[in-house]
Amino acid sequence: MLKYQKASFSSFYLKGSLERLKEFYEKYKDKELAVTTHKNADTDAIVSAILIKVMFPKAKLYIQDIMNYPAQYLLKWVKKAFNLVFEFKKLQESKEELLIVVDTSGNANCFNKKVIGIFDHHEPKGTNIKGEYEFKNSKAPANALLVWEALILLESEGLLKVPKWVHTVSAIALISDTARFERGDPGTFISMASLLELSGRPYGELRQVAFPHPSRESLEWLIEALGDALLIESIPEKVEPRKRYIIVKNGTPLGLLTKIPENSSVRAGDISSNLKQLTNLPIVVVYRKLETEWRVSVRTSNPPYDAVTFLNDYLKCEQTKCGGHPGASGGSFSLEIPEEELVKRIVEGIKNYIKIEEL
């Protein structure tokens, strides 16, 4: 039986990696290097990156494109709570030749740098980047846990000292990536118990950082999206420009589809997370038109529904253009797909994927 023991933490998700980890650490600990994450960096990705900086103090931090609202909030909170400032620039501005990639082993631009390390907890895909040292476990509920375990292992070897704030931000990443423990095997909860004890802060405080209160704009949009949604059995002949629908089959609500206006600064992923939490529907799909693509964000009740499967199988998302986890995924679609076609795929997809007899 699994048992939680204070201080005698043994690694859950990096079992058997100690020797390779030590080699990796010794080889690169004094080197200038760059760290980057998946696109549209979230809290887990950003926490993973700042934990790498504890391991490699000379590391510089980079995002691929944008950082979501909760991740930005986390960095502000870290400054307030610990007086620590972490600066993230765009990877294309980086000069370092060595690169560590966290929270993705695909869908990241490496700008021809030498990938010396990968920490990742995604399901392997065909487009994987190869790294000199790879620390991967798709069973890890948050990528930050992999880096956290690596730090704990190095500390247990007397190679570095892990500051207390590391446990706190790792706990926040775990709450964030599991959607407040909607996903989680026994290891998730054992890790969380250790992190809470080491952090010394109450769960409620950390949860609030992982899921910050909404901005005024996102609140306005949430109220509008819900208050005005049409209940539909099938796509109306004339699709209205506002497009806020609750898809219903035989009177049972299956899912919500909503479009974010082009001029809005809210992010699809932030809105879909909040709508999922508020409505508790099996699936929530949010989309918007960006300059170069349709952006689609999906949240599902998992198990049994898998947001990545939905994007791949029902919306026919190309593999390199979508990613994420079973409960939370996002994808990009070509603007050559007419909006009517995209909406049709989403509505038909929801009707086919969500099985009414399972509700």
Ligand SMILES: [Mn+2]
């Ligand atoms: Mn993650």
